[in-house]
Amino acid sequence: MATPESDMDLEQGLFSHLLELRTRLIKAILAIAVVLAALVPFANHLYALLAEPLVARLPQGAHLIATEVASPFITPLKLAFYTALFIAMPVVLYQLWSFVSPGLYKHEKRLARPLLIAALVLFYMGCAFAYFLVLPAAFRFLTAVTPQGVEMMTDITHYLDFVMLMFFAFGLCFEVPVAVVILAAVGIVDLDKLRKGRRYALVGAFAIAAVVTPPDITSMIMLAIPMCLLYEVGVLAVRWLIKPTAAEASS
Template sequence: MSAPNSPETTNQEQPLVSHLIELRDRVLRMVLAVLVVFAVLFPFANDLYSAIAGPMRAALPEGSTMISTKPIDPFLIPFKLSLQLAIFIAIPFILSQFWAFVAPGLYRHEKRMVVPLLVSSTLLFYLGMAFAYFAVFPLVFTFLAGTAPEGVEVATDMGSYLDFVMTLFFAFGVAFEVPIATIILVWLGITTPEKLRHKRPYVIVGAFVVGMFLTPPDVISQTLLALPMWVLFELGVIFSKGFVKKPDEESETAAVETTSEAVEEAPLEPAEAPVGSDIDPASAYVDPDRFVPMTDEEMEEELDAIEADEESAPAEPAQSQSPVETKLQQVQQYRAAGDLEQARELLYEILQDGNSDQRMVARNILAQLDSED
């Protein structure tokens, strides 16, 4: 059993510690961003509450006002509103910090997909909040104020009102993320646009059920939440058609990921230390299959060696060069012509069909293409 402070244990624990330190730093940045926005908003807390309460005050009967039932509410409720708005406003920065933390562990095609999704999801969340404020609040509060029995004066408590509107803000913000959820499900291969269209009746019923749980117990707010969810679902189905993976794309992605995993997860074997050396054999590891990018000169020498082996082999007039060798030559031609995408496709095929030398050359060319990007 290795000692607790052995080099092997230290090498295994250090990445985890560094990730935790980075996570702590990014969480602190998120909190600091919220506090900065809060410090800017708090001097205008009363004005912000007046703006939020505008739809309710407009729906109240003439002569009615909002009330405060607790002595601390006139200070605490605007304070609470400023803090909640600071979190909502800081969402783009919070998501950017989250993205910076997870991005190094993603593949390139995943990075290209996630950034647009983060931006669009943020915009849709804000759009849902705006829809709730400008379209839903006037209708809901007018309806609720008009249903008061005779002899009952409507005087809404400011604390209850804030909880009510924040619930609606969050509900509509989340509901407007339906297109993003639809696109992600299709992109991951969990479902297809055709299957989603067949399940449309269940989605409509589910939208009303979600509206029942996320909104106050009134038909208007429930319907005003369910209908946009249905429309956004249809939009998500339409846009998700562009994210359906083709069979050749899936095979290429699987080939690249399999190659990367094989390189990263290759077993390590202890190297033998020289006689009389102080090096601990248990702490010195050599990975014989580790992929080390070759320089341009080394790759040229490898290609020349492959060609020399082919020339020294007995000539067979009836046979031409192998398909993999032809693809290697085509890759060089595509690179010279600037058609890097076509070159990548051929390199992925070589990774599947070529021998060890040819796969090594293909990996190095892919590494060069990545560095050029």
């Protein structure tokens, strides 16, 4: 039966956790705000860099357009916010880790720390892969198949939304090794199942790539092949990280 003292301790513990969460959230928001304030003067330049993969492949005389009155002002600011969130993400994740890590066991910390770092690095790699390789190939295809008599003039807001969606999709698809390790860590799969499931992973990678990428075979292959390779990286990570943990648990 709960006593008044235990109820009071529970309330105090919950209150202290809420205060800690508020402090971590404030620090994360401040980090994003500081980076955003530094990026706002360069918002138009950031948008020019983002538009480079498309602008460089537009036909002679074609250019991006703004179909809404405020979009020449609002759209670069949206990009500045996305960029600030992208840059400040290590600080945000550090605040998240600082909040949850005291409640983790030692073996959980040993696994969660490298997974968190790997997830961040892989997401950045996915975004860079999309910007430098996939988007140029996709825009080259899209400009080549534009019907004769149709002038390709993309709205700046629609372009930003499309590129951000591609970044998010490729960033998530590059998280395959982290997802594989997590599934193995919670016992859903083991190393033997992962090895036997390579053919299914291959089919799944091409199916996901067909849905995520623009409608050209080059972009699909450029996503599917890295996903297959990252699956193998995940299998190796399970072999290195999960087996010692299982051995420690059994002993």
